[in-house]
Amino acid sequence: MALEEVSRRGLVLLGCGRMGTALLKGWLERGLAPGAVTVLDPAPADWLAEAGVRVNAALPADPAIAMIAVKPQMMGDALPALQALGNGRTLFVSIAAGTPIAQFEESFGSETPIVRSMPNTPAAIGKGVTAMIGNDAARAQDLDLAEELLAAVGSVVRLEREDQIDAVTGVSGSGPAYVFYMIECLAAAGEAQGLAPDLALELAKATVEGAGALAAGAAERPATLRDNVTSPNGTTQAGLAVLMDEGAGLAPLIARTVEAATARSKELANG
Ligand SMILES: NC(=O)C1=CN([C@@H]2O[C@H](COP(=O)(O)OP(=O)(O)OC[C@H]3O[C@@H](n4cnc5c(N)ncnc54)[C@H](OP(=O)(O)O)[C@@H]3O)[C@@H](O)[C@H]2O)C=CC1
Numbered sequence: 001m002a003l004e005e006v007s008r009r010g011l012v013l014l015g016c017g018r019m020g021t022a023l024l025k026g027w028l029e030r031g032l033a034p035g036a037v038t039v040l041d042p043a044p045a046d047w048l049a050e051a052g053v054r055v056n057a058a059l060p061a062d063p064a065i066a067m068i069a070v071k072p073q074m075m076g077d078a079l080p081a082l083q084a085l086g087n088g089r090t091l092f093v094s095i096a097a098g099t100p101i102a103q104f105e106e107s108f109g110s111e112t113p114i115v116r117s118m119p120n121t122p123a124a125i126g127k128g129v130t131a132m133i134g135n136d137a138a139r140a141q142d143l144d145l146a147e148e149l150l151a152a153v154g155s156v157v158r159l160e161r162e163d164q165i166d167a168v169t170g171v172s173g174s175g176p177a178y179v180f181y182m183i184e185c186l187a188a189a190g191e192a193q194g195l196a197p198d199l200a201l202e203l204a205k206a207t208v209e210g211a212g213a214l215a216a217g218a219a220e221r222p223a224t225l226r227d228n229v230t231s232p233n234g235t236t237q238a239g240l241a242v243l244m245d246e247g248a249g250l251a252p253l254i255a256r257t258v259e260a261a262t263a264r265s266k267e268l269a270n271g
């Protein structure tokens with residue numbers, strides 16, 4: 001339904017880099033009309049015009065959505081292009097890390113409905129997860145529209161407070177990169193144990209894919225699924241003794257990783 005409304009009224013995408021592309025590809029594949037999309041980007045990729053998307057064209061009069069997908073550091077340069085849509089019916093949806101709602105209200109007016117969200121790149125294949133929260137001007141139907149749009153490319157959670165988004169960024173916004181690195185490390189470790197590089201990578205990718213799908217679909221908690229792999233005094237137990245070491249294992253490492261990303265999100269918000 002959201003994609004129908006957006007196809008009718010239009011969507012402006014400010015910044016079409018890695019994350020903007022992931023979302024847009026997800027929406028186009030799920031039925032968003034390419035001609036309803038206006039991309040504003042200084043170096044747009046060729047596929048956009050080829051797909052029928054309007055590129056660096058005039059703003060539509062009353063688009064349903066103005067999506068902000070530029071780097072936090074580019075906001076000052078980029079936001080004026082959307083000025084004309086402020087304080088109107090257009091719902092602004094930001095995906096930018098570390099950019100508070102207050103900054104958008106300052107740019108576009110406090111009557112502007114704004115949703116701040118944090119998606120992740122698996123949205124490109126409909127497997128993203130996005131957390132979102134609206135400002136005071138965002139009415140129930142605005143939040144529903146944002147949620148439906150984001151739900152077209154994965155799952156959506158609504159936050160209670162804006163400051164939760166820093167930790168969300170540290171966990172799920174940045175999280176795909178941690179998992180990709182896990183794949184890299186698993187493959188490299190396989191190579192170190194004598195496997196050919198292609199085989200090690202194939203095994204690592206398939207293992208993460210399969211374990212992720214199993215965890216997502218199972219009624220059991222991940223700890224139970226882990227136990228199911230672990231035979232007493234077997235190979236997994238030997239491996240986990242290293243990975244679950246209290247001081248040097250994965251838990252403290254991941255805790256520090258998420259803490260650093262969360263701290264960086266807060267830092268970005270303070271300029
Ligand atoms: N990548 C990710 O996994 C995620 C990113 N985000 C957020 O999404 C936003 C975009 O990140 P990401 O896609 O990775 O970054 P990218 O650099 O890949 O994309 C940003 C795009 O904006 C363009 N741009 C720069 N200046 C302007 C301008 N004045 N007007 C319009 N477009 C402009 C850039 O063009 P050029 O390259 O030519 O400068 C680029 O194409 C960030 O705020 C980030 O925090 C959120 C969740 C996940």
Ligand SMILES: O=C(O)[C@@H]1CCC=N1
Pocket residue numbers: 097169173174
């Ligand atoms: O690295 C970043 O700052 C962005 C936000 C979450 C993922 N990428």
